[in-house]
Amino acid sequence: MYRYDEFDAAFVASRNAQFANQVARRLDGSLSEDEFRPIRLRNGVYLQLHAYMLRIAIPYGTLSAKQMRVLAQIGAKYDKGYGHFTTRQNIQFNWIKLIDVPQILAELAEVSMHCIQTSGNCIRNVTADHFAGIAKDEIADPRPIAELIRQWSTEHPEFLYLPRKFKIAVTGASADRAVIRAHDIGIQIIDDVKRGIGFRIYAGGGLGRTPVIGKIIKEFVTHEKLLGYLEAVLRTYNSEGRRDNKYKARIKILVNETGLEEFIKQVEAEYAISDTSSVDVDADEIARINAYFALPKLLGRSETKYDAALNDSAFADFAKYNTIPHKIDGYVATTISLKPIGGIPGDATSTQMLAIADLADKYSSGEIRITHHQNIVFPHVAKDDLPELCAALGAMGLATANVGLISDIIACPGLDYCALATARSIPIAQEISKRFESSQKQAEIGNISINISGCINACAHHHIGNIGILGLEKSGRENYQITIGGDATLDMALGERLGPGIDAEDVPDTIERIINRYLHLREEGEEFIDTYRRLGIEHFRVAFANQGQILSEDL
Amino acid sequence: MKNKIPAPAILSAHDLREGYVAYWTGELWSRDINQAKIAHADDEIIEMETVAASFIAQNIIVDFAIIPIAHIAYKITSKTLRESFLISGPTIDYGEPSIEGALNVSI
Numbered sequence: 001m002y003r004y005d006e007f008d009a010a011f012v013a014s015r016n017a018q019f020a021n022q023v024a025r026r027l028d029g030s031l032s033e034d035e036f037r038p039i040r041l042r043n044g045v046y047l048q049l050h051a052y053m054l055r056i057a058i059p060y061g062t063l064s065a066k067q068m069r070v071l072a073q074i075g076a077k078y079d080k081g082y083g084h085f086t087t088r089q090n091i092q093f094n095w096i097k098l099i100d101v102p103q104i105l106a107e108l109a110e111v112s113m114h115c116i117q118t119s120g121n122c123i124r125n126v127t128a129d130h131f132a133g134i135a136k137d138e139i140a141d142p143r144p145i146a147e148l149i150r151q152w153s154t155e156h157p158e159f160l161y162l163p164r165k166f167k168i169a170v171t172g173a174s175a176d177r178a179v180i181r182a183h184d185i186g187i188q189i190i191d192d193v194k195r196g197i198g199f200r201i202y203a204g205g206g207l208g209r210t211p212v213i214g215k216i217i218k219e220f221v222t223h224e225k226l227l228g229y230l231e232a233v234l235r236t237y238n239s240e241g242r243r244d245n246k247y248k249a250r251i252k253i254l255v256n257e258t259g260l261e262e263f264i265k266q267v268e269a270e271y272a273i274s275d276t277s278s279v280d281v282d283a284d285e286i287a288r289i290n291a292y293f294a295l296p297k298l299l300g301r302s303e304t305k306y307d308a309a310l311n312d313s314a315f316a317d318f319a320k321y322n323t324i325p326h327k328i329d330g331y332v333a334t335t336i337s338l339k340p341i342g343g344i345p346g347d348a349t350s351t352q353m354l355a356i357a358d359l360a361d362k363y364s365s366g367e368i369r370i371t372h373h374q375n376i377v378f379p380h381v382a383k384d385d386l387p388e389l390c391a392a393l394g395a396m397g398l399a400t401a402n403v404g405l406i407s408d409i410i411a412c413p414g415l416d417y418c419a420l421a422t423a424r425s426i427p428i429a430q431e432i433s434k435r436f437e438s439s440q441k442q443a444e445i446g447n448i449s450i451n452i453s454g455c456i457n458a459c460a461h462h463h464i465g466n467i468g469i470l471g472l473e474k475s476g477r478e479n480y481q482i483t484i485g486g487d488a489t490l491d492m493a494l495g496e497r498l499g500p501g502i503d504a505e506d507v508p509d510t511i512e513r514i515i516n517r518y519l520h521l522r523e524e525g526e527e528f529i530d531t532y533r534r535l536g537i538e539h540f541r542v543a544f545a546n547q548g549q550i551l552s553e554d555l
Numbered sequence: 556m557k558n559k560i561p562a563p564a565i566l567s568a569h570d571l572r573e574g575y576v577a578y579w580t581g582e583l584w585s586r587d588i589n590q591a592k593i594a595h596a597d598d599e600i601i602e603m604e605t606v607a608a609s610f611i612a613q614n615i616i617v618d619f620a621i622i623p624i625a626h627i628a629y630k631i632t633s634k635t636l637r638e639s640f641l642i643s644g645p646t647i648d649y650g651e652p653s654i655e656g657a658l659n660v661s662i
């Protein structure tokens with residue numbers, strides 16, 4: 001894992017001291033709220049519906065056990081005993097007091113963590129595939145590149161006041177698990193026959209009120225020139241992006257309004273006149289960063305205990321749904337679902353975080369990942385340790401075998417916490433999850449994603465959920481729009497709306513009817529998205545029309 | 556200052572230091588909604604806004620809101636959806652805080 005160097009540590013310490021001073025000046029009135037707001041936001045402090053919320057960066061979703069322990073402590077000491085993992089691989093605490101923030105930042109700094117650039121119109125936390133460095137379909141580990149971008153973008157003087165926030169994601173595998181096409185810039189590591197390993201660049205993706213799928217703007221960039229090229233994109237956006245209307249300020253609007261070809265031309269023109277020498281990356285620097293991400297020493301292990309445990313159906317389910325093969329034989333990456341039936345998607349209590357830290361030390365070389373699905377990954381688990389790990393997780397309520405299944409729902413905080421929300425998300429997720437509680441039923445339905453956002457900002461990526469649910473307010477009541485057919489992979493697609501909005505109480509029934517319809521229509525080997533693609537939305541509208549009935553006559 | 560919120564209404568804000576929601580009782584700020592002073596007329600609402608502005612200037616509160624309420628029999632209920640959740644707090648039951656062992660971790 002990457003360790004902060006002296007520069008990082010000194011920078012974070014000085015920034016914390018500066019922010020502590022700014023908090024003190026806000027409290028004594030030297031700074032007004034208007035002056036303080038942009039400052040606190042740039043340090044991850046929001047004022048939400050009920051309290052201040054602190055967003056802590058987890059660069060490319062990688063955490064050490066030690067860092068997780070500190071997060072557990074922050075939840076216990078300064079919050080109400082839990083934290084919320086987000087769809088951008090960060091963690092948020094919902095009940096933080098402003099007066100405590102300087103001390104919290106000091107405790108985070110002890111383990112090389114901070115909240116810088118988790119908000120504001122700057123380059124945000126860089127995200128990456130949560131199976132980076134492990135997955136068998138990987139061309140190269142995306143984390144060294146994400147780290148390079150983190151170093152380059154942190155306090156980059158030119159890009160601290162962009163027209164709007166700017167999000168970058170990197171994937172290094174053939175399957176995109178980092179939703180790169182829904183980002184302002186998506187970077188895909190590719191292996192070109194002639195040129196070797198390099199990067200394909202997507203730009204102009206983003207969800208929110210105007211969902212747009214990112215498009216390729218550059219087929220191939222070398223390691224050496226990556227940052228120089230990104231600077232050209234950012235400079236073009238910084239100078240041409242709109243600042244007159246925040247709803248039209250994201251790069252996706254610029255790309256659309258300019259036209260893809262013209263935008264590419266502008267970036268290339270900018271790149272051509274840029275002196276990139278100060279950001280060109282030489283092979284030594286790449287090798288230096290790569291070394292931090294080398295696999296831990298994983299010893300060869302027998303699989304006897306693992307094989308024997310497969311006779312237990314609960315363990316077999318856990319092994320089937322919550323693990324993927326590791327690059328090293330005899331090991332798996334294990335996903336800890338933060339979606340227990342009826343639970344709050346993405347939430348973990350301080351006790352659970354502490355247990356996760358201890359178990360990571362014991363079973364995963366002290367390494368933890370956070371997924372954009374709001375789950376947790378132990379990247380390096382020996383298969384023979386899996387039965388013991390599964391039992392230990394089970395004792396903490398963390399062994400739900402549902403990864404990728406219908407109860408593995410992505411949901412934002414919604415109107416239970418968020419100041420921008422127009423409806424609740426969490427209770428809707430809880431009800432749907434309870435409706436599909438049966439593990440047999442979940443297995444029968446198979447792979448499917450449900451994403452629930454509490455407003456048009458789409459933090460839960462509802463547009464690209466196979467089933468998307470958007471909570472709005474209509475005539476003083478919560479009202480939910482349902483879309484189907486969204487896809488978060490490299491073949492990204494935006495879901496289509498099934499019909500008019502419905503009341504909260506009708507959502508679980510409607511979802512059940514959609515699922516029944518799918519089970520009736522699907523052909524051998526199809527998943528939900530395949531059936532939808534084969535037949536189109538019209539075949540599902542009947543499920544939406546017959547509100548109040550969940551009967552086989554719908555089929 | 557022009558009042559656009561219809562009476563009856565209450566004044567809420569966030570406590571600057573802690574951030575928690577508080578209600579104006581007519582004399583001080585309370586976390587208890589049932590202590591909230593109810594403005595029954597437009598001029599009382601305008602007066603509440605003046606109170607809020609003064610506490611903002613003193614750096615005691617931040618981000619105030621005048622919340623129209625539905626009725627005042629035994630319980631104060633917001634007429635607007637968002638503020639009804641502001642008053643109720645999260646609708647999720649977390650049970651007892653689970654913090655065992657986490658108050659003082661050794662790193």
Ligand code: SF4
Nearest residue numbers: 412418421454455459
């Ligand atoms: S989607 Fe809306 S409600 Fe949900 S977290 Fe984002 S801004 Fe808040």
